Amino acid sequence: MAQSLFNIIVFPGFLFLCLAGVCAEYFDRIFHARMQNRKGPPWFQPVADFIKLSAKEDIIPEEADSFMFRAMPVVAVAATVTSFLYIPLWGSQALFSFEGDVIVVLYLLTIPTMTFFLAGWYSTSLYASVGAVRTITQLFAYEVPLFMAVLAPALLADSWSLSGIAAYYRAHPLYWVFNLPGLAVSLVILLGKLEKVPFDIPEAETEIVGGVFTEYAGRYLAFFRMTIDIEMVVASSLVAAVFLPFGLGFGSVVGFILYLLKVTAVIAAICLLRTIFARLRIDQMVDFCWKYIAPAALLQLLVNIVLKGVLSQ
Amino acid sequence: MSRVTIPLGPQHPALKEPANFSITVAGEKILSTSSRLGYNHRGMEKACEERTYIQDMYLLERICGICSHSHSTAFVQTVEEIAGLDVPRRALYIRTLIGELERIHSHLLWLGVAGHEIGFDTLLMYSWRDREVVMDLLALLCGNRVNYGINTIGGVRRDITAEQIAGALRDMDILEERTRYYIDIATSEPSFIARLAGVGYISREDAVRLQAVGPTGRGSNVAIDIRATDPYAAYGEVDFKVITDSHCDVYGRAVVRLLELMESYRIVRQVLKEMPDGPVTVKAPRKIPAGEAVSRVEAPRGEDVHYVKGNGSDKPERVRVRASTMANIQAVNKMMENNNLADVPIIIAAIDPCFSCTDRCVRVIGGKREDLGWRDLRRHGISWYRKHWGIDFGELNRKLHSLRGER
């Protein structure tokens, strides 16, 4: 019991995730800055931002639904942290696992996006409402390809549990190479999930001010920003666990370093993608997802179905 | 689908200056728009009447931070015409040089702003970094990075040395190479093209009808460039092309600006190489004779028109300015038809707006223009605000004075 509580709250649960989120945000920002030939923020900037925001006044608009407005940031953080517990980080065993946790993790990762929608919707301001509608439109566009892309490796591994998938690829060390198209698909989708350029349409600053977060200030905004940071780590870990399951059998120290490297690589890839593209329009985004990303994910699924037949013989 | 009216401005991240656009949308589609200006009226034309010609030059230079040289050139040209001054050729060449450097810095700035409006911040960072080259060159030639203060009535204030010419030619090589890279990006990066192509369409006929000037008009194939159609300074003696584009959309305007940069480098090189010798200024009288003149200058954003009427004293009787945004702003509402809400910032940015340059105030009662003196105008403003909004400026002024210390 005490062990589980420690795992959930301290390591690798909430506190570890907060730290990892801060580091991820810092890395993302400094790498982004350096690619743009800027200096970038000092190392403590994400923490300083969090402290500054927390110290500010919490403003809840009169028109907004006060309960939902305050509840959404907390729900978002809770959902993201929970999903992390089912992802194997080093080795092939997650902290908790059961048959079918892939679906649960994907579902839990959808919740932050849903909370963004609800937060925007219950803010009732024009910009926030437009942002909320865009969030949900975008969700429909990328969620299906993401499911297909993540379920393809699971299909090959014949397991609906992330730990089971990891165990399968540990047993067959080179099979992850077949999932590379899925990796590309999921990297693109992560941009949408984390609302980064070119898919930062719901909070496009120059178009709709701050999108769903327009009305948010102070602590609640700090919580939302933390959610996005944590989501970045969780989603990168998911991608690393599903698509990059190599080097799992070298003990926990090597495994942990390798895990950090994988997550860093995924975040670096996301950062590179967000640096070199312009923001798409919502209709272009939906078109792009259904025209290119969904068929690519479908292809991955087909490849894995065929492979499964071939390999099982 | 329900209709919603979204206010864009007067305070909005996409607008660098206050203006208001009310956009009625159904979903993301724009149904109708209306624009409203007047948040930043500064009373400059009136202020000009209270100052001497030399003081006006610096005041009018500050109409716009980006096209400051164009405004001061337009003003000194009218004054020189009234006074009948024969400006030395070297001075005209230097004016041309600074005018083109200003265009380079303005177009590079625009490219960055356009990148920012479509979320392409990397382009913003790179183009503004490269813009520093021309900014530093301007500081070297004129003494400051913005508001160059190079013009004076009867010539220019500073001469250019052989050393500076060599440095400027070197800088042109750097900038030309970078501009080639941006043209390459603009023509091959799909996300950039996707956001610009087909957005903010305005046909050639509409562009002419709504008086689009400068790159906005040339992006719709209206081949009007004051540098070529009504040459001033030394533009009659240099060889350059008027860039037009038949895309008629934001992409066309971007292409026009990028290709104009290449033309500007050509002009700068020619001007530097063929710089004639001689004095840079003639003695100008302090009292300008009675008379009136109009002058047109091609600012980076389009045509600037200045009208000056002198009455024989050292202060002008009337100064009238038409900045290029005033001409282009009419076209914006037309451009926004059949577009998405997401395209609004880039459509507004595509005319390179400068709302403070545009805001004017004329009081017309029953078709007759009423002349108000500076004091009357102030008094009218104070009483209007007290009547309509209940604002007591006397109280505010006292507070301000006590905060600032006496003046």
Place this chain on the structure above:
Amino acid sequence: MKIPGKMAKEVLRHSLKPPATLNYPYVKPEMPDNFRGKIVFDPVRCIGCRMCVKDCPALAIEIAAVGDKKFEARFYLDRCIYCAQCVDSCPKDALLNTKEYELAQIDRQNHRITFHAHADGVVVDPAP
């Protein structure tokens, strides 16, 4: 020819280079020699013609006579627009612009500079 991610090469190349920005308060950019910065006044040269006062667009200069052919200048640097027209207008080169550009002050009073005329040279007194 459309190439997605055309800038990738450029940004990756720059990620290893030092940033283009200056670390400002610690590294200061050098301005060119004829930079129009803060104005200084030489009371010895001034003949009191007040051309600078007449031409100043911002009404930022006051010249006062303090004795026989002795003048002192008062500058309102908060009003000054740094056009350096006074430098051009002065027939005796009593006004010069410097390269100094860090002119921000917390107190407005610090912007009022009086150049007192002294027999043994120039003393700058920032107090009003």
